[in-house]
Amino acid sequence: MTYCVGVKLDDGLIFASDSRTHAGVDNYASFCKMTVFEQPGDRVLVLLSSGDLAATQAVIGVLRQRAAAGASHIWSVTSMFDVANLVADAMRDIERRDGPFLESGGLKFNASFILGGQIAGEDMRLFRIYAEGNFIEAGTETTFLQTGEAKYGKPILDLAVTHGASLEDATKCVLVSYDSTMLSNLSVGMPIDLLCYARNALQVSMKRRFDAGDAYFEVLKSHWIAGTRRVFHELPALVW
Amino acid sequence: MTYCVGVKLDDGLIFASDSRTHAGVDNYASFCKMTVFEQPGDRVLVLLSSGDLAATQAVIGVLRQRAAAGASHIWSVTSMFDVANLVADAMRDIERRDGPFLESGGLKFNASFILGGQIAGEDMRLFRIYAEGNFIEAGTETTFLQTGEAKYGKPILDLAVTHGASLEDATKCVLVSYDSTMLSNLSVGMPIDLLCYARNALQVSMKRRFDAGDAYFEVLKSHWIAGTRRVFHELPALVW
Structure with missing residues (x-):
């Protein structure tokens, strides 16, 4: 499993991903699921990967190679919508190539992405791209998109995470949602990769990895538990 | 879907159930999923039902009829373990009767229960009974058991909900977990039935139904949201 979150606030974007991959509980490993394409002053593109690792790595590989080879690519297109289409093209090409072989093993092509960022001349945008290459974009009513083990972290x-929340408060909230998810699902695990993007910055200045036992993360967890217990205690008592 | 919770604290038990049943989003209804068998001073037994309504109602019906008919039944046995076995017997009898007919329609017998309570001479106990009639009992490390749409409410x-929590605080927590679940899954819906049982009381004095728009529930929700936002705001800031 995986747990990835993309958040779109008035003030910026937040991206987070866990890094556990596994083929059964007796075979797990750690891979970064966050890929950043940055050209300061021009564009910041962030991709969060879910699904089969071979598939998501192949898609990222194709995107990088095409960007290096020229023509229309992620460094040259002028909208995030075009970037989403380029990601979808890469996914469909990999599925065309690998799909029949996967099927012979009883498997299916399985990769999906959260894509967000900003290109100069356009506002920030946030997408969820499904395994088939079709995608949805977060609107004004949608402040976050999740993939993988989404239920434990959603409440x-x-x-x-309201659209008017500060980047700082929403970031703490995203980290707490990781703690909740990891408490209940062993297939989501640290390190957690976190990136905050301030609207119109067009460069990455806030990126951080949280390894197991990270001091800030531990403090956050204990303050959150103590704080919410206080809230429960202070809630009005039920009259029977 | 359904959402039922049974909680076992040092001080007592808490039971809650939603009351939405449905066969598709275009066909839903409201049925109480909480059944109480009470003989003040002797025993309090609470059953929370999940699964196919015809199956769970049939099981409750059989339990009531057998109790009225005499022999070994839920009013006469001397332990909660025996009660769990009687529930399992009723489930298996219904499956034996209905199972083949359900199978001919491509369906499976689907009923499960949370059972808890206390019988004089024994401490409080809490069980989860699976569709096959086998069951688990909450131990000292397990403070709650859930059935149905469990993920949204668990965090x-x-x-x-720690074993040393007060009945009052844990009850507020259970109600908030219903709010979180109903926010994300339309197939869980009000009214919510709630019962708190104080250890060794051997009678029911705290039972309450929360209908849509219940004034206390609305106050609880808004205080919870405001309280947790304050907690997020007060959590230590992340240094990048």
Whole structure:
């Protein structure tokens, strides 16, 4: 499993991904699921990968090679919508290539992405690209998109990730949602990769990895538990 | 879907169930999923039902009829373990009767229960009974058991439902976990039935139904959201 979140606030974007991959509980490993394409002053593109690791790595590989080879590519197109289409093209090409072989082993092509960022001349945008290459874009009512093990983390995000929330508060909320998810699903694990993008910055200045035992993450967890217990205690008592 | 929770604290038990049943989003209804068998001073037994309504109602019906008919039944046995076995017997009898007919329609017998309570001479106990009639009992490490749409509500319960928590605080936590679940899954819906049982009381004095728009529930929701946003705001800031 995987847990990835993309958040779109008035003030910026937040991206987070866990890094556990596994083929059964007796065979797990750690791979970064966050890929950043950055050209300061021009564009910041962030991709969060879910699904089969061979598939997501192949898609990222194709995107990088095509970008290096010229023609229309992720460094040259002028909208995030075009970038989403280029990601979808790469996914469909990999599926065309690998799909029949996967099927012979009883498997299916399985890769999906959260894509977000900003290109100069356009506002920030956030997409979820499905395994078939079709995609949805977050609108004004949607402040976050999740992939993978989304249920355990969603109630926490619902509490504080409103479009007007500050990047700082929403970031804490995203981290707490990782803690909730990891508590209940062993297939989501640290390190967590986190990136915050301030609207119109057109460069990455806030990127951080949280390894197991990270001091800030531990403090956040204990303060969150203590704080919410206090809230429960202070909620009005039920009259029977 | 359904969402049922049974909680076992040092001080007592908490039971809650939603009441939405449905066969598709275009066909839903409201049925109470909480059944209480009470003989003040002797025993309190609470059953929370999940699964196919015809199956769970049939099981409850058989339990009531057998109790009225005498022999060994839920009013006469001397342990909660025996009660769990009687529920399992009823489930297996219904499956034996209905199973082949369900199979001919491509369906499976589908009923499961959370059972908890106390019989004089024994401490409180809490069980989860699976569709096959086998069951598990909550131990000292397990403070709650859930059935149905369990994921959205679990992170909230994890925060404050520790075995030493007060019945009052844990009850608020259970109600908030219903709010979180209903926000994300339309197939879980009000009214919510809630019962708190104080250890060794051997009678029911705290039972309450929350209909849509219940004034206390609305206050609880808004205080919870405001409280947790304050907690997020007060959590230490991330240094990049």
